[in-house]
Amino acid sequence: MIEFKNVSFAYEKGRSVLSGVSFKIEKGEAVGLIGANGAGKSTVMKLLLGLIRGEGEIYVDGLEVKKDNLPEIRRKLGFVLQNSDNQMFMPTVCEDMMFAPLNYGLTRPEAEKRVDAVLERLGMTELKYRHNHRISGGEKRMAAIATVLAMEPEAVLMDEPTSALDPCNRRAVINTVKELGQTKLITSHDLDMIMDTCGRVILLSGGRIAADGPSDQILTDRELLEANRMELPLSLTPRP
Amino acid sequence: MNKMETALHELSEMDELASRSSPVHKLGPTAKLISTIIYIAAVMSFGKYRLSALIPMLLWPVLLFQLSGIPVRTCFYKLRIVLPLVLAMGLFNPFFDREPMLYLGSAAVSGGVISMLTLMLKGVLCLMASFLLMATTPIDCLCASLRRLHIPKMLVTLLLLTYRYVGVMTEELAVMTEAYSLRAPGQKGIHISAWGSFLGQLLLRSMDRAQELYSSMLLRGYHEHFHYAPMKPFSAADGIYLFGSTALFLFIRFVDITRILGSRFVR
Numbered sequence: 001m002i003e004f005k006n007v008s009f010a011y012e013k014g015r016s017v018l019s020g021v022s023f024k025i026e027k028g029e030a031v032g033l034i035g036a037n038g039a040g041k042s043t044v045m046k047l048l049l050g051l052i053r054g055e056g057e058i059y060v061d062g063l064e065v066k067k068d069n070l071p072e073i074r075r076k077l078g079f080v081l082q083n084s085d086n087q088m089f090m091p092t093v094c095e096d097m098m099f100a101p102l103n104y105g106l107t108r109p110e111a112e113k114r115v116d117a118v119l120e121r122l123g124m125t126e127l128k129y130r131h132n133h134r135i136s137g138g139e140k141r142m143a144a145i146a147t148v149l150a151m152e153p154e155a156v157l158m159d160e161p162t163s164a165l166d167p168c169n170r171r172a173v174i175n176t177v178k179e180l181g182q183t184k185l186i187t188s189h190d191l192d193m194i195m196d197t198c199g200r201v202i203l204l205s206g207g208r209i210a211a212d213g214p215s216d217q218i219l220t221d222r223e224l225l226e227a228n229r230m231e232l233p234l235s236l237t238p239r240p
Numbered sequence: 241m242n243k244m245e246t247a248l249h250e251l252s253e254m255d256e257l258a259s260r261s262s263p264v265h266k267l268g269p270t271a272k273l274i275s276t277i278i279y280i281a282a283v284m285s286f287g288k289y290r291l292s293a294l295i296p297m298l299l300w301p302v303l304l305f306q307l308s309g310i311p312v313r314t315c316f317y318k319l320r321i322v323l324p325l326v327l328a329m330g331l332f333n334p335f336f337d338r339e340p341m342l343y344l345g346s347a348a349v350s351g352g353v354i355s356m357l358t359l360m361l362k363g364v365l366c367l368m369a370s371f372l373l374m375a376t377t378p379i380d381c382l383c384a385s386l387r388r389l390h391i392p393k394m395l396v397t398l399l400l401l402t403y404r405y406v407g408v409m410t411e412e413l414a415v416m417t418e419a420y421s422l423r424a425p426g427q428k429g430i431h432i433s434a435w436g437s438f439l440g441q442l443l444l445r446s447m448d449r450a451q452e453l454y455s456s457m458l459l460r461g462y463h464e465h466f467h468y469a470p471m472k473p474f475s476a477a478d479g480i481y482l483f484g485s486t487a488l489f490l491f492i493r494f495v496d497i498t499r500i501l502g503s504r505f506v507r
C-alpha cells in the first residue's frame with residue numbers, strides 16, 4: 001500500500017532530515033512511526049502526501065507520489081494533522097466533515113448521510129452541529145478524526161494523535177484508532193499508545209531507520225530505545 | 241482571558257450570532273445583501289450638510305436590531321476598534337469649513353461641524369448595516385449569494401478564506417502577546433522596540449498556520465471550487481423585504497421627513 005524507496009529530504013541545503021529511508025507497508029497493516037522530537041516523523045507524512053518533494057521514490061497503492069497522481073493519492077489517504085485547529089476550518093463539525101465528500105462529488109444529502117454514519121460509529125452524534133471553536137481539545141481531536149473518516153480513505157495517517165490530550169480523551173482516541181480497519185501509519189512518541197494500536201514499529205533516528213519490526217520486539221528493547229532518545233513504554237517499565 | 245483572547249472569542253462569536261434564529265436570520269442572504277448595499281448607497285448619497293434628513297435612516301438598523309434579537313450593545317462592543325477610525329474621518333472638517341450654517345440660540349454652528357457630524361453618522365450607519373448583515377447571515381451563505389450575483393469566484397473565495405485566516409492570525413497574536421507580557425511584567429502593551437520582530441514573527445507564524453490550513457483543504461480534495469451551502473430559492477418574504485426596505489430607503493432619501501415634521505410643530 002505504501003512504499004518508500006531510498007528517500008532523502010532536506011528542508012535547507014546541507015541539513016538533511018531524512019537520508020535513504022526505505023520501508024514498505026502492506027494493506028491493512030498498522031504501523032507506528034516513532035522517534036524523538038525532530039526525528040523527521042512529520043516530514044515522512046508530508047512526503048507521503050506530496051506536500052513536499054524529496055529525492056527517491058514513494059508509492060501509494062502502486063502510484064508514484066508526483067504531481068499528476070496527487071489528487072488520486074490524496075483521496076486514498078486520510079491525514080489527521082497534529083494540530084486539530086489547523087485541520088478544521090468550517091464553522092461547524094458537520095460542515096467540516098462534509099467538506100471532503102462534497103469535493104469528491106457527493107451530493108449534500110449523501111454527504112450528510114456519511115457524516116451521520118461516522119458520528120454514529122464514533123458515538124459522538126451530539127457534536128454534529130457544534131461550533132468548531134466551542135468544543136474542547138479532546139472533542140476537537142475526535143472531530144478531526146471524524147472529518148478524515150468521512151472521506152472513507154483507504155489508509156489513515158495520524159500525526160501524534162494523542163499529543164496534548166488528557167488520559168480520558170487519549171483513551172477515547174486510542175479505542176477509536178484500534179477499531180479502524182484501514183491501513184494505519186501513526187507517528188508518536190507516546191509508545192504506550194503505539195503498543196496498543198500498532199503491530200509493527202519503525203524507529204526513526206538521525207534521519208535513518210534505526211529499527212523496523214514487531215512492536216513487542218522493538219518497544220521492549222530498552223537499549224535500542226534509549227540509544228535513540230526514547231524510553232520504554234510506561235506499561236513495560238519495571239516498578240520497584 | 242487577556243485582551244487578545246477576548247477579541248478572538250468575539251470574532252468566533254460572529255459565526256454563532258449568524259447561526260441564531262429570527263425572522264431576519266430566516267430571510268435569504270441575497271435579499272439581505274442587496275438591501276444592505278442599497279442602504280449603504282442611500283446613506284452615502286446624502287449631501288454633506290444634510291444631517292437632519294439623514295437621521296431617519298437610523299430607523300432601519302433599529303428595526304433590524306429589534307427583529308433579529310441582536311443587542312445593539314453587542315454591535316458597538318464588537319465595532320469598538322473600527323468605530324473610532326470611522327468617527328475620526330470627519331474630524332478636520334470644522335477647521336476647514338468655518339462658515340456659520342445655523343444658529344442654536346445665539347451660538348453659531350459652522351458648516352464644518354455639521355458636515356463632520358453628518359460624516360460620522362454616515363460611518364456609524366454603514367457600519368451598523370454591515371454588522372447586521374454579518375450577524376444575521378452565515379459567512380458561507382453570504383459568499384454563496386455573492387457568487388450568485390456573479391462576483392468573481394477568486395474574490396469570493398478570498399473573502400471566505402480571509403474571514404477564516406483572520407481567526408488564525410488573532411489566535412497567534414493572542415499566544416504571542418501572552419508570551420510577551422509574561423516576560424515583561426508591568427509593561428502595558430508591547431514596547432515599540434519589539435514591534436518589528438513581533439510583527440515579523442506574527443506574519444511568519446500566521447503564514448505557517450495558513451499554509452497548514454490550506455494543505456488540510458487540499459488533502460480533502462479542494463480544488464478552487466468551494467461547495468457552498470445550497471441556496472434557498474428567492475422567496476416571497478425575500479421579495480417583500482427587499483422591496484419594502486428599498487422603498488423606505490428611497491422615501492427617507494428623497495423626502496425630508498425631519499423638515500416636514502419640524503415645520504408641523506415649530507412655526
Ligand SMILES: Nc1ncnc2c1ncn2[C@@H]1O[C@H](COP(=O)(O)OP(=O)(O)O)[C@@H](O)[C@H]1O
Pocket residue numbers: 011012017035036037038039040041042043044
Ligand atoms: N518547514 C521547515 N523548515 C525547516 N526545517 C524544518 C521544517 N519543518 C521541520 N523542520 C526540521 O526538520 C526536522 C524534522 O522535523 P519533523 O519531521 O517535524 O520532526 P518530528 O515530527 O519527528 O518531530 C526538525 O529538525 C525540524 O527542525
Ligand SMILES: [Mg+2]
Pocket residue numbers: 041042043082159
Ligand atoms: Mg511532528
